[in-house]
Amino acid sequence: MTLIAHLTELRNRIAKALLALLLATAVAFWWYEHGLGDFIRAPYCGLPPDLRYGGTADGGCGLLITDVFGGVFIRLKVSFLAGAVLSAPVWLYQLWAFITPGLKRNEKRYGVAFAAVSTTLFALGAVLAYVSLSAGLELLLGLAGEGTVIALTAPDYIGFMLSLLVAFGVSFEVPLVAVALNLVGVLSYEALRAARRWIFFLTVVFAAFVTPTQDPFTMILMACPMIVLFELAIQLARFVDRRRARRDAAEHFHELDDDAASPLDAAPSELDVAPTAYGDRERADDVPRLGSGGR
Template sequence: MSLVGHLRELRNHLVKALLAVAAGTIVGFLWYDHGLLTFFTEPYCALPGELRLQGDGECRLVVLDVFGGVLLRLKIGLLAGVVLSSPFWLYQLWAFITPGLKRNEKRYGIGFVAASTTLFALGAVMAYITLTKGLELLLSLAGDEVAFQLTAPDYLGFVISLLVAFGLSFELPLIAVGLNLVGILSHEALSGARRWIYFLTIVFAAFITPTQDPFTMLAMAVPMCVLFELAIQVARVVDKRRAKREAAEGLAGLDDDEASPSIEAASPLDTTPSSIDEPAHLQR
């Protein structure tokens, strides 16, 4: 296919993906009043009443401008649309890439797409679970005489950034596995740097979490350390299989009258005169 053909194919897949996102956005826009907004505000409403200005009776976010409500609804609808339509636009991306891949590359690609989606969802769920405790810890630092009335854009921006930060952070161990599969990063290197990996993971979690409180930091760092350990063990299995395959390919490439390198190295022929039995009439 020519360059123009590739660009035309890319355009077609992008149009289909954008149409899917638009349809999902419409669904999210209609879903806004039927539980979607409640899903996002539930961690804030679960805070103790003394931290919120309304107390226990009401739980509402504040909008300070006329168009703030419309923009808020569109933002949440777009986010929901991207999530709801993700199977379709991921398929469009895969359909554009897969013609240029080999059979084993297709197999790895499907595995990586499934693993990355699962890890991102796991990170987002972990962030949502820890959101209430993180908010409570942060807001309580202001003292007992301070109550908060959060604006909707600031709060929802904070929630979305936390979900995305957790989701992307859980992808890092998968990157280590990918580098090992292509032969860039070995199990020996990963295993030798295990302590540094754990230390840098904790430092990374301390900087990347929007709340930057110890509870949320540990909620990100501990699962990431577990995932990195799984990545190290996967690298160990991959390196063992690679070594066996290379050894088998090395032996299979030898000629019938050619000795294997291991035999030549282990049993060299000693041809020194002292080791050769001479005839009796020449030993005098």
């Protein structure tokens, strides 16, 4: 394909992705009043009545809007993010269909595997963040003590919730980077095993800085699954390195540098001479040659 053809294909695929995003955002905008808004407010509404604005024993709760366009912007923001999630299969397919003609077969296989695993890990992290959000809010808001009125605004609560979901989702994908570096031969199992304690320590430090709540409960809740995932990554690197060592040993060239020539035997091999009609084997020296009287 020419450059113009590539640009035309890119334009068409971007247009299809934007159209799918627009339709999914419209669906999410309608869905906001039919369950999506309740789903977002559920962790906040699950707090004790004294920790939420307008809280009652029957479960009533509400988020403050302090300006005229606040409600519109919040609904559009939530609808756009929900639409991006709903239309993810379409725009991810458009992206994959654009880049896949330039990939080899093994690169396609690795690309599909990493996309599936990374999406699953991000979803698991987001689900864990959503489940723990109510407990984290109760811990943080409860530190205000008596004599205070807690009234969260809708932008603050939704921004905090989205940042927590993204932080957990991204943190769950960090161990996948170690697996990718091991597969391409940059990071070995021995290096990971030797740095295991430092990896676990830096994981706890990472969780302390990344969590928006900055409380020990959320930090431990993020760090513990990350440590488990890093240990799985280390064991996977062990398996990959062992299989790579067995393959190199079978090829007999694993001790050579990349730019060194392979030790091939350049000496000529012996000729297999067919038996004559008399049952003897002719030698190569006895074969008549042209120019020496033979035919």
